[in-house]
Amino acid sequence: MSHVMQIKTQVRDATAVRAGCVRLGLDEPVEGEVKLFSETVTGLGVRLKDWKYPVVFNTTTGETKFDNYQGHWGRQSRLDEFLQAYAVEKTKLEARRKGYSVAEHRLADGSIKVSLTVGGAS
Amino acid sequence: MKTVTVIVSPEGASRVETNGFTGDQCRQASAFLEEALGLKENEQLKADFYKTEVRDQQQARQSS
Numbered sequence: 001m002s003h004v005m006q007i008k009t010q011v012r013d014a015t016a017v018r019a020g021c022v023r024l025g026l027d028e029p030v031e032g033e034v035k036l037f038s039e040t041v042t043g044l045g046v047r048l049k050d051w052k053y054p055v056v057f058n059t060t061t062g063e064t065k066f067d068n069y070q071g072h073w074g075r076q077s078r079l080d081e082f083l084q085a086y087a088v089e090k091t092k093l094e095a096r097r098k099g100y101s102v103a104e105h106r107l108a109d110g111s112i113k114v115s116l117t118v119g120g121a122s
Numbered sequence: 123m124k125t126v127t128v129i130v131s132p133e134g135a136s137r138v139e140t141n142g143f144t145g146d147q148c149r150q151a152s153a154f155l156e157e158a159l160g161l162k163e164n165e166q167l168k169a170d171f172y173k174t175e176v177r178d179q180q181q182a183r184q185s186s
Contacts, residue, residue, distance in 0.1 A: 083134025
């Protein structure tokens with residue numbers, strides 16, 4: 001092993017957002033103005049399971065906006081689940097672009113392991 | 123075999139590990155993920171990272 005790094009996910013790719021929605025069985029994301037409880041924001045709106053208002057991703061800045069009223073209008077775990085799906089799909093998209101082979105496994109702690117092999121496409 | 127492993131936690135944070143690379147190759151191999159996934163929070167270099175540099179230094183000492 002030569003190198004390990006930790007990355008905090010920023011949502012900046014609409015294609016991977018769509019793939020994340022498909023993966024979780026969510027509706028297609030909607031681009032444009034999205035109404036939250038007290039404000040209207042612009043971005044890519046995703047309707048998470050059991051959330052009252054969409055979560056909105058600004059794919060230019062990587063900013064995320066939502067109003068879940070401290071969990072009363074939607075559990076944080078649903079957003080976490082989406083961020084995990086997004087990161088997995090984004091990793092797979094980028095790896096395939098580079099011609100790496102990709103394998104995915106779910107681990108016992110709920111993490112998802114994506115293995116990329118340099119020099120072999122799948 | 124050269125591999126890059128990405129472990130995405132249930133909270134959506136990613137841990138990227140490179141395996142089988144030596145020297146700065148590993149950084150080059152994982153740079154695309156760093157740019158694609160978000161903000162790098164920290165980085166740890168493993169022993170393999172220094173292999174090439176150590177060998178180069180030894181060769182330099184022997185030839186001087």
